[in-house]
Amino acid sequence: MPKIAIITDDPGWHGKQLSLAFAARGYQAVYCSLTECSLHVCGPGTPIRMPGFETALPDAVFVRGVPGGSLEEVVFYLDVLHGLKTLGIPVYNDARAIELSVDKGMTSFRLQHAGLPTAPTWVLRDREAALRTARQQLDAGHYLISKPLFGSQGEGIRRIEKSTDLMWLTSSNGIYYLQRFVVCKGQGFSDIRVFVINGRAVAAMRRRGISWLNNVARGASCEAMALDDELAVLAVRATAALQMDYAGVDIIQDAQGRYVLIEVNSVPAWKGLQSVCSVEIAAALVNDLLDRYIGPPC
Ligand SMILES: Nc1ncnc2c1ncn2[C@@H]1O[C@H](COP(=O)(O)OP(=O)(O)O)[C@@H](O)[C@H]1O
Ligand SMILES: [Mg+2]
Numbered sequence: 001m002p003k004i005a006i007i008t009d010d011p012g013w014h015g016k017q018l019s020l021a022f023a024a025r026g027y028q029a030v031y032c033s034l035t036e037c038s039l040h041v042c043g044p045g046t047p048i049r050m051p052g053f054e055t056a057l058p059d060a061v062f063v064r065g066v067p068g069g070s071l072e073e074v075v076f077y078l079d080v081l082h083g084l085k086t087l088g089i090p091v092y093n094d095a096r097a098i099e100l101s102v103d104k105g106m107t108s109f110r111l112q113h114a115g116l117p118t119a120p121t122w123v124l125r126d127r128e129a130a131l132r133t134a135r136q137q138l139d140a141g142h143y144l145i146s147k148p149l150f151g152s153q154g155e156g157i158r159r160i161e162k163s164t165d166l167m168w169l170t171s172s173n174g175i176y177y178l179q180r181f182v183v184c185k186g187q188g189f190s191d192i193r194v195f196v197i198n199g200r201a202v203a204a205m206r207r208r209g210i211s212w213l214n215n216v217a218r219g220a221s222c223e224a225m226a227l228d229d230e231l232a233v234l235a236v237r238a239t240a241a242l243q244m245d246y247a248g249v250d251i252i253q254d255a256q257g258r259y260v261l262i263e264v265n266s267v268p269a270w271k272g273l274q275s276v277c278s279v280e281i282a283a284a285l286v287n288d289l290l291d292r293y294i295g296p297p298c
Contacts, residue, residue, distance in 0.1 A: 005032045005050060005058040007081075008065040013271050017282035018062060024283070025290055027059070034077040035067060048083050060090040060289060063267060066098060068150070090293035092285075093266045097244040101266040104149055104177055107242065111261050114241035116234065118261040119252075120180045123149070127169075130176035134166055143181035148172035152265070154215035181212075182252045182260050189214060191262065192225065192253065194235035195273055195281065197246040198288045201232035203277040216272040224276040231259060238264050245292075246285060248273075 004027050008015055011031045019029040030052040038049045046057055061084055066077050081095035101107050105123035112118055124130045137144050138160070148156040149172050159181060160166065169176070184190055191214040194204045204227045207220040214220045235249040238261050248268025252260050270281040 001026065001028045002059045003027065003053065003056075004029045005053065005061045006030070007032055007034055007061060007063045009033045009035065009067055010065060014064055014269060014282075017274075018064070018286060021280075021282040021286035025286060027290070029062075030058070033067070034080055037077075037080045039076075039079065039083060048080060048087065057084070057087065057089060060092065060293060062092050062285075062289060063094075063098065065267060066102070090289065092289045092293070093244050093246065097242055098266045100242045101244065101247075101264050102150055104147055104151070104263065105175070107264055108179070110241045111238060111264070114237065116238055116241060116261055117259060119182050122176070122178045124176045124178070125174060127171065127176070130169065130171070130178060131166055133178060134160055134169060135163065137178075137180060138163055145179045145181050146170075147177045147179065149175050149177050153217035154213045157213060159212060182262070183255045184212075185253045185255050185257055192231065192251045192259075193268075193273060194227065194231060194249045194251060195246070195268065195270060196235050196239040196244075196249060197284050198292065199236055199240065201227050201235045202284055203227075203273055203279045203281065204231065204235075205273050205276050207272070216269070220272075222272040222276045234259050234261065242266065246288065 004022050006015055006018055006029050008031055015031055022029040032050050032052055036051045040047055040049055078095045078099060081091050085091045085094050100110060108118055108121040122133045134144050144160040146158045146160060146169060189209045189212045190206050192204060192206055194201050204225045206223040206225045207214040207216060208223065209218060209220040216222060238249050239247040242264045244266050248265040250263040252262055254260050274281050
C-alpha cells in the first residue's frame with residue numbers, strides 16, 4: 001500500500017481526519033515528527049531518514065505541524081522538507097511556502113508587493129525606531145498591534161492603545177513587528193477565515209472573538225458565511241502571493257467595508273470551519289494533493 005507521511009507532533013482530530021481521507025483513497029498515512037528525522041549525507045542509501053519509512057521514503061508528505069525551537073532547529077526542519085522535495089517527493093505545503101508565511105514580516109511584505117490590501121506594518125530591529133513609529137501612529141489616532149514574528153493562535157499579540165502602553169513594548173527575540181489596528185465593521189469583534197485549495201476559495205466563516213483577538217483557540221465562535229467574489233478573489237491572490245497549495249487566509253472587513261488581509265496560514269487548522277461548512281475539508285485537501293501531484297485514481 002502506498003504511504004503518506006503526515007508531519008506532526010500532535011496528530012489529534014486533524015491527523016485522524018487526514019488519515020481517514022487518505023485511507024479512502026487507498027493510501028496509508030503514517031504520523032511522523034520532524035524532530036525524529038535526520039539527514040545522512042554519506043554515500044549510498046537514502047539521505048533523509050524518517051521513522052516509519054525505513055524501507056522507502058513516503059509517496060508524498062502532508063505537513064500538519066512544524067515544531068518551534070532554536071533557529072538551527074527550525075532551519076533543520078525546513079531542510080528536511082526542502083530535501084524531500086529535492087528528492088522528487090511532493091510536500092504539501094512545501095518548505096518555501098512555510099518559510100514565507102511562518103514569518104509574519106515576510107507575509108506582510110509579499111502581500112503588499114503583490115498589490116493586495118493589508119494593514120500598514122513595520123518590522124524593526126531598533127527599539128528606539130519601534131517606539132518612534134508607535135508614537136507616530138498613536139498621535140495620528142491609530143491603535144497598534146504588536147505580534148511575535150513567528151506566532152500562531154493569537155499567542156503573544158498585544159494591542160497598544162496609549163503612550164503609557166509603550167513602556168511594556170517588547171520585541172520578539174529582538175524584532176518588533178508592529179501593525180496598525182484595523183477597526184472592524186459592525187457590532188463587536190470579528191474577522192473572516194477563508195480556506196483556499198488549489199487556487200479556489202472553498203469555504204469561509206466569520207470568527208467572533210470575545211475580544212478583538214478572533215482566533216478560535218482564544219474562544220472565538222464560528223459562524224457560517226457565504227463567500228462573495230471580492231473575498232474569494234482576495235483570498236486566492238493572497239494564497240498565490242505566498243506560493244501555497246492551500247491556505248487559511250485571515251481577513252478583516254474594516255469600518256469602511258474594505259477587506260484587509262491580516263495573515264495567510266500555511267498550516268491552518270480547520271476544525272472550527274468544518275463545524276459550520278458542508279465541504280469536507282480533509283477530503284478536499286487529500287484529493288488535491290493526490291490528484292495534482294501523484295495522479296488521479298485508476
Ligand atoms: N492589524 C490588526 N487589526 C485588528 N485585529 C488584528 C490585527 N492583526 C491581528 N488581529 C487580530 O488578532 C488575530 C490574530 O492575529 P494573526 O495575525 O492572525 O496572528 P496568529 O498567527 O496568532 O493567528 C486576528 O485573527 C485578528 O482577530
Ligand atoms: Mg491568524
